[in-house]
Amino acid sequence: MSTISIINLNAVSIYLMEIDFSHFETYKSTLNMEENLRLNGIKHPEKKLEFAASRYLKHHLFGEANIEYDSTGAPEIKGVGFISLSHCNTHIVLATCVEHLIGVDIEEVREKAVLLAPKFITQKESLIFDQTNSIDMSTLWSLKECLYKLSDRKKLIFKEDILVSRRDDKLFGTIKKTSGIYEYELHVENFQNILITFNLGKGKLLHEYSE
Structure with missing residues (x-):
């Protein structure tokens, strides 16, 4: 499993995971049906890897709960709070906050x-x-x-x-x-x-x- 680093500050929790290109099939195996449909619609190989890795991280942390969106379009997970996702070439980051909207x-x-x-x-x-x-x-x-x-x-x-x-x-x-x-x-x-x-x-x- 890819290493996950955690930063906690105030009400915010940050989870950082290095992306391993050799683990794409492992990432993909954790996706649910809806996520697999979205993955299949992504054409660029690196974008596919990033999406699969981000959902793998979410599943590892919070199980099968889906990402939903409030009335303003802000992403959240029931029982977890607001979330935000971002990635670069080497890492995925997922931020959560139960108290307020979060951007990362x-x-x-x-x-x-x-x-x-x-x-x-x-x-x-x-x-x-x-x-x-x-x-x-x-x-x-x-x-x-x-x-x-x-x-x-x-x-x-x-x-x-x-x-x-x-x-x-x-x-x-x-x-x-x-x-x-x-x-x-x-x-x-x-x-x-x-x-x-x-x-x-x-x-x-x-x-x-x-x-």
């Missing part, structure tokens, strides 16, 4: 993030994060991916609608939702040069949209 992202530190930085970093964010540093830019991108998962809106612009700031050595992010602009406290874990980002609380409404 996992990213490998890449030089490509520096090249793409002008597409997602603002002037204010450049005072916090070094735009020439691959760790900083990979971190900022990951934080924005995490925040994106907390919104019930799509087609958000990372440079305008998802913003990251720092106060008192803590990271915060704002995100547009259908009801208004929300702020979340954020956390970063660096696991052997793999970044895991997630929110620590339920967030607060900063600005409510008028009808």
Whole structure:
């Protein structure tokens, strides 16, 4: 079985599993009928592996319970709470929280993030994060991916609608939702040069949209 690492912080639990390409059939064998149908609809081999591995991890942790979605589209498992999934080339991460909506992202530190930085970093964010540093830019991108998962809106612009700031050595992010602009406290874990980002609380409404 692939090794699973666990991080617990506040009400959030993070489960990290390395993906083993030689274990695809083992991952696949744990899928239920609905999951197998979804797997069969995925054409790209790496995407198939990632999907099978993520459901294997879910089954290993929580049994046969299916992932369901609330009225806003947020994923959850009955008896477990809200969940969030993310993957990179080498790992799958699954986050759970019984108290509030959770968003998680996992990213490998890449030089490509520096090249793409002008597409997602603002002037204010450049005072916090070094735009020439691959760790900083990979971190900022990951934080924005995490925040994106907390919104019930799509087609958000990372440079305008998802913003990251720092106060008192803590990271915060704002995100547009259908009801208004929300702020979340954020956390970063660096696991052997793999970044895991997630929110620590339920967030607060900063600005409510008028009808």
